[in-house]
Amino acid sequence: MDFRHPKPEECADVHVFVQTIVDEMYGGLWAEAPLLIGQEDWSRSWMALEADSLIGVVLTGDKWVEDLWISAGFRGRGVGSQLLATAEAEIRDREIRTAWLRVLSLNKNAIRFYEGRGWQTADEYRHERFPALVTEMRKRVGF
Numbered sequence: 001m002d003f004r005h006p007k008p009e010e011c012a013d014v015h016v017f018v019q020t021i022v023d024e025m026y027g028g029l030w031a032e033a034p035l036l037i038g039q040e041d042w043s044r045s046w047m048a049l050e051a052d053s054l055i056g057v058v059l060t061g062d063k064w065v066e067d068l069w070i071s072a073g074f075r076g077r078g079v080g081s082q083l084l085a086t087a088e089a090e091i092r093d094r095e096i097r098t099a100w101l102r103v104l105s106l107n108k109n110a111i112r113f114y115e116g117r118g119w120q121t122a123d124e125y126r127h128e129r130f131p132a133l134v135t136e137m138r139k140r141v142g143f
Contacts (some may be wrong), residue, residue, distance in 0.1 A: 001005060001048060001049065001050050001055075001079070002048070002049045002050075003045060003046055003047070003048055003049075003082065003083070003084075003086060004046070004049070005043065005044070005046060005047070006042055006045060006047050007044060007051055008043065010047070011041075011042040011043050012046065013054060014045060014054065014057055015037075015039075015040070015042055017054050017057060017069070017071075018037060018040075018042075018067060018069050019034060021069045021070075021071070021072075022035055022037055022069075023035060023092055024035075024072065025106070025107070027055070028108075028134075029130075030130050030131060030132070040059060040067065040098060041064070042057070042059065042064050043061060044060070044061075045057050045059040045067070046059075046086050046087070046090075047060060048067075048070075048074075048079050048082065048083055051073070051111075054071075055070065055071045055073075055074045055079055055117055056068075056069065056070040056071065056074060056079045056080065056083050057069050057083070058083040058084065058087045059087075060087045060090050061092075062090055062091075062094070062096070063091060063096045063098065063100050064091075064099070064100050064101060064102075064103075065084070065087045065088075065091070065099060065100070065101040067070065068080060068084060068087065074101065075083060079092060080113060081117065082141040084117060086116075086139045087099070088139065088142075091135065091141055091142075092141040092142045095142065096142055097140060097141065097142035097143070098138050098139065098140050099139050099140075099141045100122075100136065100137070100138050101114065101119070101136075101137050101138075102134050102135070102136050102137075103134070103135050103137065104127070104132050104133070104134060104135075104136070105124060105132065105133035105134060105135045106132060106133070111135055111137075114137055114139075117139075118135060118139050119137040119138065119139045119142055120138060120139065121136070122136050122137060122138045123135075123136040124136070
């Protein structure tokens with residue numbers, strides 16, 4: 001498995017990868033797919049690749065793990081753990097002590113995943129765009 005930042009010409013592929021997973025997971029819950037996702041700067045992301053195929057991506061910003069997406073066939077194989085550790089290190093390298101993330105509260109598997117890696121629920125509130133609850137989580141990553 002290879003972990004690296006995308007090349008400029010790969011950023012559109014990362015966007016399509018994330019869009020596909022978002023649609024698989026949440027399409028049809030509030031609206032039919034495709035669900036609109038933001039135009040993130042994917043050049044800042046980390047990609048996980050196996051045999052040159054994109055299997056996971058993580059993106060951070062300031063103190064936030066903004067996105068973490070893994071292909072369904074690679075969940076439970078350590079890809080997410082490695083990408084999350086990379087994100088935590090990136091946030092720590094910014095000299096930030098506490099990292100934050102948000103996850104839809106209905107995604108119990110993701111919440112268990114994060115809790116298993118030391119993340120704790122800090123708050124729960126309504127999503128700003130969707131009729132769903134969001135769980136905000138935090139983890140101390142710095143000294």
